[in-house]
Amino acid sequence: MKAFEYATPSTLDEATAQLASSWGETEVLAGGTDLVTALKQEITSPKRVVSLKNISALKGIKASANSVNVGAMTTLAELAADKAIKEHFPSLVTAVHNIGSQQIISVGTVGGDLCQRPRCWYFRNGYGILAKQGDASLVPDGDNRYHAIFGNDGPAKFVSASSLGPALIALGASIKVAGPKRKTRTVPAGEFFRAPKADNERETVLLPNEIVTDIQIPIRGLKNATYEVRHRFGLDWPYVAAAVAFQNKGGTVSDVRVVLGHVAPAPWASSGAAKALDGAKVDDVSAAKAGQAATQGAKPLSGNGYKVQMVRTAVKRAILAAAGAA
Amino acid sequence: MTDNNVTSGVSRRGFLKGLGVGTVATGLIPSVAPETEAAEQRPALRGPGEIPITLKINGQNRQLNVEPRVTLLDALRNRLDLTGAKKVCDRGTCGACTVMVDGQPVYSCSMLAVEAEGRMITTVEGLGTPTQMTAVQKAFVKHDAQQCGFCTPGFVMACTAFLSSHPNPTLEEARAGLGGNLCRCGTYAGIMEAVLEAAKKGGA
Numbered sequence: 001m002k003a004f005e006y007a008t009p010s011t012l013d014e015a016t017a018q019l020a021s022s023w024g025e026t027e028v029l030a031g032g033t034d035l036v037t038a039l040k041q042e043i044t045s046p047k048r049v050v051s052l053k054n055i056s057a058l059k060g061i062k063a064s065a066n067s068v069n070v071g072a073m074t075t076l077a078e079l080a081a082d083k084a085i086k087e088h089f090p091s092l093v094t095a096v097h098n099i100g101s102q103q104i105i106s107v108g109t110v111g112g113d114l115c116q117r118p119r120c121w122y123f124r125n126g127y128g129i130l131a132k133q134g135d136a137s138l139v140p141d142g143d144n145r146y147h148a149i150f151g152n153d154g155p156a157k158f159v160s161a162s163s164l165g166p167a168l169i170a171l172g173a174s175i176k177v178a179g180p181k182r183k184t185r186t187v188p189a190g191e192f193f194r195a196p197k198a199d200n201e202r203e204t205v206l207l208p209n210e211i212v213t214d215i216q217i218p219i220r221g222l223k224n225a226t227y228e229v230r231h232r233f234g235l236d237w238p239y240v241a242a243a244v245a246f247q248n249k250g251g252t253v254s255d256v257r258v259v260l261g262h263v264a265p266a267p268w269a270s271s272g273a274a275k276a277l278d279g280a281k282v283d284d285v286s287a288a289k290a291g292q293a294a295t296q297g298a299k300p301l302s303g304n305g306y307k308v309q310m311v312r313t314a315v316k317r318a319i320l321a322a323a324g325a326a
Numbered sequence: 327m328t329d330n331n332v333t334s335g336v337s338r339r340g341f342l343k344g345l346g347v348g349t350v351a352t353g354l355i356p357s358v359a360p361e362t363e364a365a366e367q368r369p370a371l372r373g374p375g376e377i378p379i380t381l382k383i384n385g386q387n388r389q390l391n392v393e394p395r396v397t398l399l400d401a402l403r404n405r406l407d408l409t410g411a412k413k414v415c416d417r418g419t420c421g422a423c424t425v426m427v428d429g430q431p432v433y434s435c436s437m438l439a440v441e442a443e444g445r446m447i448t449t450v451e452g453l454g455t456p457t458q459m460t461a462v463q464k465a466f467v468k469h470d471a472q473q474c475g476f477c478t479p480g481f482v483m484a485c486t487a488f489l490s491s492h493p494n495p496t497l498e499e500a501r502a503g504l505g506g507n508l509c510r511c512g513t514y515a516g517i518m519e520a521v522l523e524a525a526k527k528g529g530a
Contacts, residue, residue: 003374006394006440014370029441036397036436037417048371049394053441077430101506102488103421106430107437234505235419 001039005048010055012211016180018050019209023200026050028211030073030112033104038117041124058111058213061085067219072111072212076163077102079110089217091167091224091243091322098228099163101235111212113164114175114192115204118265119237120147120158128199130155144301146239149308151264152299156195158265160203165193165267166243166259167226173217179210189215193266203265222255223248225322229310238262240307242294242314244322251281253323258294258315263307270294273315282323284316291316372440379443383408384452392439398432399423401439402449410450410479421507424480424487425449431487431506450479453486461527462486465520473511481507485521494525 009015020026027046029035038044052058058073063084070079079085080096099105117123122131122138131138132155139147139157147157168175168189175187192204206212224245228238241261247254258273273294280286291312298308373394381388381398383406390405399416402408402425411434414422418436425434426448454460459467462485472478481504488495488503495503500521501514509517 001395003393003395005371006373006377006438007371009370018371029438032438032441033418033433033436036438039395040416049438051441097502100502101421102484102491102503103424103431103433103506104418106487107427107432232505233502234508 002042002045004039004046007048007050008054009050009052012055012057012178012213013182015050015052015055015211016178016209018048019180019211020048021207021209023202023208026208028052028115030109030115031075031107032112033108034112034116041126043117043124043126052111052211065219068217070110070215070217072109072214074110076105076108076110076113080105088219089167089171089224091170091226091245092164094226095163095167095228095241095243098226098230098238098241099235100233104235110164110215113162114168114212114215115206116161118158118161118203123158129158129196129201129203130199131157132199140301143303145303145306146237146262147301147304148264149298149300149304149311150260150268151195151266152301154195154265155197156203156265157301159262160193160264160266161237162193162261162267163241165189166241166261167224167245168215168217169267169269170243170245170257170259171217171222171224172220172245172257173215175215176213177206177210178213179207184213186216190267190269195265220247220255222246223322223324225318227314227318227321228261229314240310240314242311242318243267244315244318246277246319246322248282248323253277253280253282253286258290258318260294260311260314263298263311270296270315272296277319282319284320287316287319288312290319377440379440381406381439381442381447382445383447384449390439394438394440396439397435398425398427398437398439398442398447399434402434408449408451411483412476412479414476419508420477420480421484422477422480424483424507426483426487429487429490431484433506448483450483453482460486461524462489462520465524465527466517469516469519469523471513471516471520472509473513477507477509477511481509481517485517485524489521489525492525495522497522 007018026048029051059071061082062069068084076096080093173189222245226243228241230238243259246256256274256277258270260268273290276293277290294315376391412422414420416435418433423435484507
């Protein structure tokens with residue numbers, strides 16, 4: 001780990017002023033569960049680390065009749081234990097508990113989950129976010145068992161590591177961001193993540209001197225659930241995750257969203273799966289049909305074809321869980 | 327890796343050699359941080375060289391100088407001679423370095439020491455003693471919940487924290503709740519028996 005300056009601003013204005021306008025010069029520190037390891041591995045070696053721990057405006061959960069607002073520095077454990085979150089958004093609670101480590105969720109934050117860097121082992125071993133040696137990606141002919149099966153036509157082949165991203169997108173959440181000079185903007189969760197095209201880009205639409213401040217989740221009475229297919233139930237990332245949300249009134253389903261995690265460089269919204277379920281009654285048959293539809297367009301690499309079947313199963317089980325039929 | 331990596335400013339070996347003793351007498355470090363100075367009143371930008379901090383560990387204020395890059399684990403082990411928390415993966419994966427910060431279980435390898443300022447840190451040294459063990463420690467002994475013992479301090483801390491939030495867990499809940507700790511000897515059966523018994527005997 002290289003040495004760095006340590007900044008502890010107490011307001012957002014100070015914090016954004018202390019961030020550089022290009023990636024790599026400064027890093028934002030929330031819970032540190034990802035950043036501290038990244039610093040040790042020197043996949044980032046900033047001159048300055050800006051800690052958000054003293055900014056009280058970023059903490060806490062506020063529920064109103066129409067929405068729940070979650071401060072970015074809320075810990076994952078606090079999120080999963082919140083009464084309003086438990087009542088309205090079980091998909092988020094499951095996503096947190098599946099992380100499988102009380103030590104991670106007690107410190108890791110909601111904002112940090114969204115901004116954590118991918119787990120791609122080429123990236124973590126110094127080959128950059130595009131896993132390149134020279135001009136070529138190491139992924140297609142390398143060990144790509146955990147890499148993307150969707151959205152992997154471009155230079156990015158890794159999978160998004162966010163646990164909350166798929167559920168937040170399915171729930172129609174929006175992410176508020178603050179930049180220098182009190183500029184703020186609101187980004188729909190579905191537009192927050194992106195696949196970088198160059199080595200100096202990151203996996204979200206954040207600018208280097210912007211900070212996620214809070215997440216607004218509308219309360220719309222959607223049935224929702226997350227289902228993950230996992231190698232182990234202790235601390236690990238899943239092979240495939242599926243988050244679903246839909247209205248289920250009068251026995252038929254509408255307003256369906258199906259979002260996959262860990263299959264693409266960004267959470268992958270499957271409009272095909274959503275369309276397949278729309279208007280149906282939730283049962284084994286309709287859920288399986290949606291699971292099948294979710295696999296459309298998958299382009300597995302040499303070592304990750306197994307994920308296609310997992311997508312089918314994860315979507316089916318998430319739908320059944322959301323409807324309370326699992 | 328900070329304290330044994332070639333890129334770090336101070337290696338543990340060099341640090342100990344320089345001081346000539348294994349135990350760093352923190353009391354000898356000039357008291358540059360009066361206790362009245364709260365963390366919030368410190369300058370908002372410090373480092374990258376060593377900065378004075380005060381850590382509240384097992385009820386005692388300990389003053390030390392660290393670079394901002396030093397992890398809480400390295401500060402505990404290498405600067406304060408609290409070697410109960412173990413450095414195994416150093417990547418926030420194995421749980422051997424678990425301590426409690428404000429009552430919450432934390433991987434001390436993944437928290438910077440400077441981030442723990444102003445918070446209440448409990449290490450395994452702050453639990454029971456050989457003659458007055460906590461319920462968790464007693465249950466670990468009774469159920470032989472270790473083999474080589476290297477993961478044990480982390481597991482004891484993780485179990486203690488887990489029981490404080492889950493006073494009466496089922497076996498399934500205990501398995502899920504302790505998923506952040508690894509035992510390479512595979513003594514999980516004994517550990518689960520220990521945590522369930524400790525729960526019956528009043529938890530932590």
